Each structure stands twice: as structure tokens, then as C-alpha cells.
Amino acid sequence: DAKTTQPTSMDCAEGRAANLPCNHSTISGNEYVYWYRQIHSQGPQYIIHGLKNNETNEMASLIITEDRKSSTLILPHATLRDTAVYYCIVRVMDSSYKLIFGSGTRLLVRP
Amino acid sequence: GAVVSQHPSWVICKSGTSVKIECRSLDFQATTMFWYRQFPKQSLMLMATSNEGSKATYEQGVEKDKFLINHASLTLSTLTVTSAHPEDSSFYICSARDGTGGGWAYEQYFGPGTRLTVT
Numbered sequence: 001d002a003k004t005t006q007p008t009s010m011d012c013a014e015g016r017a018a019n020l021p022c023n024h025s026t027i028s029g030n031e032y033v034y035w036y037r038q039i040h041s042q043g044p045q046y047i048i049h050g051l052k053n054n055e056t057n058e059m060a061s062l063i064i065t066e067d068r069k070s071s072t073l074i075l076p077h078a079t080l081r082d083t084a085v086y087y088c089i090v091r092v093m094d095s096s097y098k099l100i101f102g103s104g105t106r107l108l109v110r111p
Numbered sequence: 112g113a114v115v116s117q118h119p120s121w122v123i124c125k126s127g128t129s130v131k132i133e134c135r136s137l138d139f140q141a142t143t144m145f146w147y148r149q150f151p152k153q154s155l156m157l158m159a160t161s162n163e164g165s166k167a168t169y170e171q172g173v174e175k176d177k178f179l180i181n182h183a184s185l186t187l188s189t190l191t192v193t194s195a196h197p198e199d200s201s202f203y204i205c206s207a208r209d210g211t212g213g214g215w216a217y218e219q220y221f222g223p224g225t226r227l228t229v230t
Contacts, residue, residue, distance in 0.1 A: 043115070043204050043221030044155065087154070097143055097208050099219060101155040 004088045004102050011108040018075040020105050022088030025069040031092050033064060034099070035073045037084040044087065044101075047073065078109045113139050115207045117222035124195055124229055132190045132225045134205030141207035144188040145219065146180060149202040161188050195229045202226050 005023040012018040024033065035047040048055055048062045050071070055062045061074040075082055087104040114137040124130045134144055143162050147155040159175075161167040161182035169175045177199075179191040188207075192199055204224040 038155075041202070041224065041226075043206070043223050045221070046219070096160065097219065098145070098157060098160065099206075100157060101147075103154050 004090055006086075006088055006102065006105045008103070009106040009108070011110055012078050013110050014080055015077055018078040018082065018107060018109070020073040020075075020086050020088075020107065021070065022073070023070045024088070024090045027068050027090050028092070031090045033062065033068075033071050034089040034091060035060070035062065036087045036089065036099075036101075037082075038087070038104070039081075039084045047086075078107075080109050080111060083107060083109045113137075113207075113209055113220040115141075115205065115220045115222040117203075117205055117225050119225060120223065121226040122228070124227070126196055126229055127194055129191055129193045130195055130227060132192075132203055132205075132227070134188045134190070134207065134222050136186045136207040136209075136220070139207075139209045139220075140185040141188070141209065142185065143208040144182055145206045145208075146178075146188075146190050147204045147206070149204060149224075151202075155204060158190075192227065195227070197229045200227055200229045 032049050032051050034049040036044040038044045048060050050062045050064055064071045085104040085106050087101050116135045118133045145160050146158045148158050149155045157170050158173045159167045159169045159180050161180045163182050163185050167180035177193055182188040202224050206219040206221045208219050
């Protein structure tokens with residue numbers, strides 16, 4: 001699986017949009033981009049995933065660049081409960097179903 | 112939504128003893144379960160993949176004789192840390208894959224984790 005690069009930490013004000021970047025310049029054509037988050041001392045939570053097109057669900061939006069070398073996770077109106085470590089993962093949809101976690105971005109939402 | 116539980120949520124054991132951690136899928140059948148370990152301020156490290164009814168596949172560098180994994184049913188996997196030592200103290204997290212549903216999006220659901228402290 002391709003590796004990802006994320007900033008170590010970010011912060012944003014409560015109520016504002018949080019934009020979390022992820023670089024995956026070596027991504028292959030059959031690899032998806034997944035985002036998970038982990039609130040302190042809990043198990044990871046699935047957020048969103050995509051292949052080429054931008055995706056949106058009730059939690060977030062995922063913007064993937066046309067060349068697929070990078071993506072941005074957008075939390076449109078961050079709340080204090082969104083403070084967590086956010087992991088960007090690229091993986092092939094194969095029978096192993098493995099998720100390999102990188103170091104992630106620690107997002108702090110300020111009141 | 113799909114729920115995965117772990118038991119216990121935390122455990123303290125003495126050095127040299129063994130401790131068992133359970134991972135259960137509460138409302139779906141988990142054909143595959145995964146075990147991760149996480150040290151403080153670090154990311155999750157995949158330890159092994161277990162498929163129901165077969166032997167677990169361990170990641171490179173993980174001692175299979177020390178971390179015994181059993182996946183005897185479609186809703187239960189167990190991780191036994193044998194002859195535990197203080198360096199085994201960590202946060203252990205399992206995830207489960209719903210093998211009966213369609214689609215790829217929600218293939219892994221994570222448990223809440225078990226904090227192991229070895230004294």
C-alpha cells in the first residue's frame with residue numbers, strides 16, 4: 001500500500017471548517033483513500049472514503065485532486081468533540097482488507 | 112450500526128502471567144478480525160489478521176507464540192498475551208469485518224480497546 005504524509009498537528013476554531021490535508025503522491029490507480037479518526041483512548045472511527053470523485057456524507061467531505069496525489073478531509077463546522085487524531089490511509093480493495101495506519105494529524109478544536 | 116465490543120476494557124496483571132482479551136461483534140458476523148497494538152502517542156500497529164476457523168496471519172515482527180489469537184466463531188476472537196512483561200503494556204484494539212454485507216465502505220468496525228498494564 002502507498003504511504004501517506006500528513007501534518008503532525010493542526011488546530012481550528014469551533015464552528016469553523018477544519019481542512020485536513022493528506023499527501024499520497026505514490027497512490028496507485030486501484031487504491032482508495034480512507035479517513036478514520038481516533039478520539040483519545042478509543043477505537044478508530046470510520047469517516048469517509050473515495051477513489052476519484054469527491055465524496056460527502058453526514059460527517060465530512062473528501063476532496064481528491066484530479067491527479068489523486070493528495071486529498072483533503074473537510075469537517076464543515078468543527079465542534080469540540082471533533083478533537084481527535086485523523087488518519088488518512090490508502091489501500092487496495094483486495095482480500096486482505098488490511099488497514100495500515102500512519103502517524104495521522106492531531107486536530108485540536110479550540111472553543 | 113455495527114458494534115464491536117472488547118472485554119475487559121482495562122486489565123492489570125503481574126509479570127509472567129497470561130491475560131486474555133475478547134473481541135466480539137455484537138450484531139453482525141465477522142469473517143475476519145484484526146488485532147492492533149498502540150503505544151502512548153503512537154499510531155496503531157497491525158499485529159495480526161484472523162479468519163474464522165483458521166490460523167491467524169501475523170505481521171512481521173509479531174511473536175505468534177506470545178500473542179495467541181483464536182477466532183473460533185463468527186462473533187468472537189480472543190487475543191492471549193502469554194508470559195506478559197512490562198514492555199507488553201499497551202492499548203490493544205480489535206476490529207471486525209462484516210463478511211456478509213455488500214460493499215467495501217464499512218468493512219472494518221473497531222472495538223473500544225483494552226488497556227493492558229503489566230506490573
